[in-house]
Amino acid sequence: MFKALIGRLKQGHRTMEFPSAGIKLPPRFLGMPGISHAACKGGCAKCAGVCPTGAITLLAEKPVLDLGRCVFCGKCAELCPAVFKFTGEYRLAARERKELFRCDEAVKRTRTLDSEMKRIFGRSLKLRQVSAGGCGACEADCNVLQTLTYDLGRFGIQFAASPRHADGLLITGPVTQNMKLALLKTYDATPAPKIVIAAGACAISGGIYSGHPETAGIPEEIPVDLYLPGCPPHPLTILDGILRLLGRIE
């Protein structure tokens, strides 16, 4: 008992302030990519060629980067550092799939739920996490949010053990054929109104498994309210996205 108390004193207070201007990510961290169309001569399509997941397409000969497919490997920036610049910006979440396509423009922040949904979920949100394929890294970074470093609970957000007790689902993985039925049943078991969050490149677009016959993607019956890009998304990306969705950060 005394050892535990002494241990508690030694370990100190470790919960980070959030949101905070003081958050510093490692210098080599790859966050929101900036694309400069002015620096691009256009038409060579080499960036689309090096991208492993087909995240880069050309629009009027200039690159468009789909954050929903990007695995943040930085290959495009290696090839063409003048055009692609990954910043340390971790705030990547979007409400609609089309908002994840990055051209040469300023970043928009995630919009809040409509007022009725915000009234219901804004102060207390219970999520059922469904892992459906993938590599387990997104799940690991969701788990991290429950540690005292991020302390998700202080925002009134918790992961629930049963879909019956949940206000929504947080889906990770490309949704394998083998998990599709379980995901649909879990969605049906969650009482309405409910929200759905797709976390990670796999859940959003299939990621590196896109096009595998073994994967199905999130079924159309399940409408997604929030997209969290990354492979995996940084815990701060997840936290920021959910808090913005709930209108807790403006």
Place this chain on the structure above:
Amino acid sequence: MNGPKLLNHLESTGFETLTALDPGMFYRVASERLRAGGRAVSYFGLPEEGGTRLILILGFDSERRLEALSVSVTDSFHSLTPEFPQLHLFEREISEQNCLEAKGHPWLKPVRYPLKSGSPVSPGTADFFKVHGSETHEVAVGPVHAGVIEPGHFRFQCHGELVFHLEIALGYQNRGIERRLIGGPDKLTIHYMETLAGDTTIGHATAYCRAVETLSDTEIPPRADILRGIMLELERLANHTGDLGALAGDVAYLPTASFCGRLRGDFLNMTALICGNRFGRNMIVPGGTAFDIDPALAKELKLRLDAAFKDVKNAAGLLWSTSSVMERFEGTGLVSKETALALGLVGPAARASGVRLDTRHNFPVGAYKLKAVLPADAPESGDVYARAYMRWLEIKRSYELINEFLYSLPGGPVSIEPGAMRPERFVVSLNEGWRGEICHVAVTNAEGGFRHYKVKDPSFNNWQGLAMALRGGQISDFPLCNKSFNLSYCGHDL
């Protein structure tokens, strides 16, 4: 040739030198070598004209020797599982992947339920062992679990709280990676390797890169070897620390659970400091590493490492001196040494049962050639306590190793451009990930691309160990036993 082919770890070997034995001879020699102490490192089917070539790779760990045996079969093969249980899942996998009947296999059911055109069979729908009698009952759990965790199905046969038998059905995470690797490498290959098991990115990516480097006769710079060692040990530190926290959480000892949850993140952040990603993505590349550690970064790492280790020591120490924790850890989830050997368990789980087996020691490469890693001196009692304490011993060892590696970083570049892979060759690449032995076997085709690529995650060996640990225990012991193994679903399902 009448006997097994001797192999060296990470030696490019001509595929034609691996002659197919006469079937009778194959089963006889395989049984002989397994009886002589051989451990199945890998056993898989390679499609060939007119049938399938079965390739069995055996490890003789104390002698640091590998052997390969091979046989050509058409529509069935003779199961050796009844005498050698360690082959049970390998044979089921061969049967499933190559549409072969494993004749005499005692429990031939699918492993991953891969999508087959026309008749999709859902995982968890095959037969399960049943126990009949008054007051016996069955408990089914999953695939969607209570925690934030990957999917799997667990079927308990019980009498009250007492568990007679646990059967584990996986396959929900099957996303078809192995099939997609054939014909490569291409721009996706390294990403597949990094995500075979997301928490073992460095372990699998290193095993893959070494296989490619061997097949292309590429010698990587010594600095890259040491850097890879640092990354692998950081991965081990993060995961073992997280496991100690999770174990504490499952016996409701919150101080260590809270402390270790934070500390795991600190180790992940150290990894991110080196390569930008908390899981070590983008770090290991064929030919070396993508990032270097300069003196300033080494200094920063050392500071953070010392601080985190001090706190882990404190957090782990609380476990061993708290009687309510020890009461739950000791004697729970027993796996005897005999069982561990018979099932071919690997990694910390095997070492905790007294099987002294560590790829870093038995088949050392790179950084571990300079620094021999002896299996840690653990309690060997095979219970949750032994598996937890083994984690702590390995945390200590990894901390020492990183210190030594940082101190002995040689100069020079961190990578060189790998050449083309040579055609018609094969290689066995082993690596001690934090869960245990990772095995990659690559076979090249006439053009020097992958004709076949076989991955074995340590979880493939160890899931059956978890099932055995539950026998005679209580259902309520399951979370604790599960965390003490902490196996990968995606690494198994591929």
